[in-house]
Amino acid sequence: MEFIDEALLEYAIKKSSEESDLLKNLRKETHQKILHPRMLSSTIQGRFLSFISKLIKPKTILEIGTYTGYGSLCLSEGLGKTGKIHTIEINEELIAFQNQFFNKSNKRDQIHQHIGDALTVIKKMKKQFDIVFLDADKSNYINYLKLIVPKLKKDGILISDNVLWSGKVLAKPEKNDIDTKVLQKFNTILKNHPQLETILLPIRDGLSLSRKI
Numbered sequence: 001m002e003f004i005d006e007a008l009l010e011y012a013i014k015k016s017s018e019e020s021d022l023l024k025n026l027r028k029e030t031h032q033k034i035l036h037p038r039m040l041s042s043t044i045q046g047r048f049l050s051f052i053s054k055l056i057k058p059k060t061i062l063e064i065g066t067y068t069g070y071g072s073l074c075l076s077e078g079l080g081k082t083g084k085i086h087t088i089e090i091n092e093e094l095i096a097f098q099n100q101f102f103n104k105s106n107k108r109d110q111i112h113q114h115i116g117d118a119l120t121v122i123k124k125m126k127k128q129f130d131i132v133f134l135d136a137d138k139s140n141y142i143n144y145l146k147l148i149v150p151k152l153k154k155d156g157i158l159i160s161d162n163v164l165w166s167g168k169v170l171a172k173p174e175k176n177d178i179d180t181k182v183l184q185k186f187n188t189i190l191k192n193h194p195q196l197e198t199i200l201l202p203i204r205d206g207l208s209l210s211r212k213i
Ligand SMILES: C[S@@+](CC[C@H](N)C(=O)[O-])C[C@H]1O[C@@H](n2cnc3c(N)ncnc32)[C@H](O)[C@@H]1O
Pocket: 039, 040, 041, 063, 064, 065, 066, 067, 068, 069, 070, 071, 072, 088, 089, 090, 091, 116, 117, 118, 119, 135, 136, 137
């Protein structure tokens, strides 16, 4: 579900800075070769991630849910020479595809791929992060939040994707619709969290920005 008229979205893309050819090719090949291409971050969202990253100039970024690596490459655009992005993906079949594009990036050595269940991987991480991009299994969003907040630096930014869940957050969920139930609760927790200041942006499927106070 898009929340804005298609022609207006096209206009917004045209009037925004363009994504690189590497990202264009990644998007095209994801659609041609990989299942569920809807999981890709959109062009506008990608430019937004890149913009935020360039503003924050992060030393360390964590991405939860790599998929084909589009978000990782967008976020990596803001890394200085010593900065690093750690990105976690449970589906190891995607690694070869990610590498095809990561290897062409001038940030290649700064991108660290982790394969496995993100909850397990994050629990073992000792790092503190300037930016966390939460974009994996929705049913675990609250569990991720509990792990992430202590690992966010002061003024660090948590970016949570799909928080409007195609509009389903507005209605009472079906009995078995765990994802919607978790996202509704997650959005309320973010709003009331004593360590976070949050703004829910209606970009595409909903993107929350939370700053650690
Ligand atoms: C929406 S996609 C990520 C899109 C990507 N961040 C982007 O910007 O293009 C979600 C990804 O999370 C992965 N995922 C789902 N559950 C996971 C888990 N428990 N641990 C790690 N990755 C997971 C999925 O396999 C999928 O590739």
